[in-house]
Amino acid sequence: MNQPVEFSIQTKGLNLWYGNFQALRDVSLNVRHGLITSLIGPSGCGKTTLLRCFNRINERYGSVKTEGEIKVLEKNIYDSDISLIELRKAVGMVFQRPNPMPISIYENVVFGLRLHHERSELHKADLDVAVESALTEVGLWKNTKDRLKENALTLQLEQQQKLCIARLIPLKPEVILMDEPCSALDVDGTRAIEELMFRLKGRYTILIVTHNMAQARRVSDECVFMLLGELIEHLPTEELFSNPQNPKTADYIEGRFG
Amino acid sequence: MSSMTGPSSQKPSAHFIKTDFVRKKERRELMAQAIFFVMAVLMIVPLVLIVSYLVYKALPILSLEFLFKVPTRGMRDGGIWPALLGTVYLVLISLVVATPIGVLAAVYLNEYARESWFTRIVNLAVVNLAGVPSIVHALFGLGAFVVFAGMGRSILAASLTLAIMTLPVIIASTKESLASVPRSFREACWNVGATRWQTIRHVVLPNSISGILTGVILQVSRSAGETAPIMFTGAVFYKAIQQGDVFAYGLLDQCMALSMHLFTLSTQVPDVPEALPYGTAVVLLVTVLSVNALSIIFRVYLRSHRKW
Numbered sequence: 001m002n003q004p005v006e007f008s009i010q011t012k013g014l015n016l017w018y019g020n021f022q023a024l025r026d027v028s029l030n031v032r033h034g035l036i037t038s039l040i041g042p043s044g045c046g047k048t049t050l051l052r053c054f055n056r057i058n059e060r061y062g063s064v065k066t067e068g069e070i071k072v073l074e075k076n077i078y079d080s081d082i083s084l085i086e087l088r089k090a091v092g093m094v095f096q097r098p099n100p101m102p103i104s105i106y107e108n109v110v111f112g113l114r115l116h117h118e119r120s121e122l123h124k125a126d127l128d129v130a131v132e133s134a135l136t137e138v139g140l141w142k143n144t145k146d147r148l149k150e151n152a153l154t155l156q157l158e159q160q161q162k163l164c165i166a167r168l169i170p171l172k173p174e175v176i177l178m179d180e181p182c183s184a185l186d187v188d189g190t191r192a193i194e195e196l197m198f199r200l201k202g203r204y205t206i207l208i209v210t211h212n213m214a215q216a217r218r219v220s221d222e223c224v225f226m227l228l229g230e231l232i233e234h235l236p237t238e239e240l241f242s243n244p245q246n247p248k249t250a251d252y253i254e255g256r257f258g
Numbered sequence: 259m260s261s262m263t264g265p266s267s268q269k270p271s272a273h274f275i276k277t278d279f280v281r282k283k284e285r286r287e288l289m290a291q292a293i294f295f296v297m298a299v300l301m302i303v304p305l306v307l308i309v310s311y312l313v314y315k316a317l318p319i320l321s322l323e324f325l326f327k328v329p330t331r332g333m334r335d336g337g338i339w340p341a342l343l344g345t346v347y348l349v350l351i352s353l354v355v356a357t358p359i360g361v362l363a364a365v366y367l368n369e370y371a372r373e374s375w376f377t378r379i380v381n382l383a384v385v386n387l388a389g390v391p392s393i394v395h396a397l398f399g400l401g402a403f404v405v406f407a408g409m410g411r412s413i414l415a416a417s418l419t420l421a422i423m424t425l426p427v428i429i430a431s432t433k434e435s436l437a438s439v440p441r442s443f444r445e446a447c448w449n450v451g452a453t454r455w456q457t458i459r460h461v462v463l464p465n466s467i468s469g470i471l472t473g474v475i476l477q478v479s480r481s482a483g484e485t486a487p488i489m490f491t492g493a494v495f496y497k498a499i500q501q502g503d504v505f506a507y508g509l510l511d512q513c514m515a516l517s518m519h520l521f522t523l524s525t526q527v528p529d530v531p532e533a534l535p536y537g538t539a540v541v542l543l544v545t546v547l548s549v550n551a552l553s554i555i556f557r558v559y560l561r562s563h564r565k566w
């Protein structure tokens with residue numbers, strides 16, 4: 001309990017409104033550092049909204065009103081001295097639909113570096129190293145090293161999704177948020193991404209939103225069940241599935257509603 | 259049911275025979291299709307008629323010389339060089355002014371602005387400005403640029419008037435092009451910590467520039483064809499310049515223009531040879547149509563290079 005970074009993300013009494021609609025109700029959550037935490041719950045329960053709070057990307061989507069506290073690495077991200085740019089570098093996101101940009105594979109990986117450094121600070125050799133290590137880390141280097149100049153949209157969907165993860169790595173993120181990262185992929189693609197998550201675990205804190213309870217059970221160490229904007233239950237995954245404390249959780253994981 | 263007794267007792271095709279109701283539906287279907295087709299064909303007829311009639315009437319005078327000669331004998335002979343050059347000046351200067359303002363305003367409206375009373379007012383202004391008749395723009399230009407700003411009747415005042423007229427359309431078409439860039443590209447950018455400007459610069463503009471330019475180019479044909487806004491603000495009946503001289507006009511000079519020239523020839527000058535106004539019309543039409551064609555080719559080319 002004395003570890004300085006036991007929790008990567010902590011929220012306390014988090015409320016969020018889109019206009020008059022309250023999407024999050026009094027959410028208090030501690031996300032353990034270096035583990036994979038899954039967020040499950042029926043559509044519209046606020047999983048994605050919660051995910052988007054952690055790098056304050058919500059604010060780019062329109063007007064939201066937020067109340068309560070969110071700490072990333074023990075720093076309140078609503079403090080006035082916080083840089084949203086630095087925050088978003090530290091907390092990256094992967095989407096449902098792989099969204100590589102329509103530029104080369106190489107440029108996709110170094111995109112973040114280019115955004116955050118003056119042109120004169122970036123040397124080709126350093127960029128090359130960053131590309132190789134990021135693509136190696138996601139298991140894409142062998143397949144793409146000879147076609148780095150090709151448009152990223154020529155990759156298969158699964159490879160595109162890995163590329164989207166690789167794109168975050170040069171920025172040395174603390175947290176990777178994944179919003180249903182496998183829902184556009186087939187069985188093999190899903191397995192590949194899940195294996196990748198296991199390899200990334202430890203170095204990065206991973207939060208994954210999923211509709212697929214089997215996936216939550218397979219990949220996550222801890223599991224959070226949400227319903228109608230409220231956090232119902234947060235337990236180690238095995239415990240949540242085998243011995244849910246809240247009857248609503250039990251109903252959901254047994255498929256009585258969805 | 260006898261159908262159960264064996265395959266020979268009732269042919270399966272018996273179920274698919276046309277009933278009277280089916281025949282009636284088929285007749286209606288044919289009729290509907292025919293009507294829509296005829297209407298579509300009707301669209302081509304006026305264009306073909308207009309173009310062929312104009313070209314037929316203008317034939318005696320059309321030549322390369324006609325373009326580069328100046329009018330002579332009190333506009334009853336010679337070419338249209340001053341008017342052609344004037345139109346080019348007016349259109350180019352108006353675009354140079356309107357394009358940056360329109361495109362940048364559209365970027366603000368589409369990429370930065372939140373839904374608020376301010377953006378609603380701006381959008382309302384854009385829509386209403388687009389609906390203002392050109393003669394009203396002309397009066398505004400006369401008051402604002404010619405008189406108030408002291409530019410006098412000049413190419414500058416006329417170009418600015420044209421610019422005001424084209425601005426709302428440029429804004430609207432630019433906004434549309436920006437909005438067609440998938441949001442997922444922007445999301446990708448935001449989530450690696452890009453500022454809004456970086457997102458625009460690296461992702462939004464490169465992927466919408468073809469649409470933006472097409473919208474701008476289309477405004478060339480519109481401003482080239484307008485008469486009213488330039489009539490009060492800078493275009494004149496006759497202006498003496500050297501044949502084929504490209505730098506004949508200064509910013510504060512008055513100039514001739516194709517649309518104005520056509521108007522003058524057809525209504526103000528007695529005893530003009532018939533081919534002369536028709537020749538002018540053909541030049542105007544060909545200019546406009548070729549600019550439009552250019553924008554279409556340009557768009558097709560850029561689309562084919564787009565990967566999404």
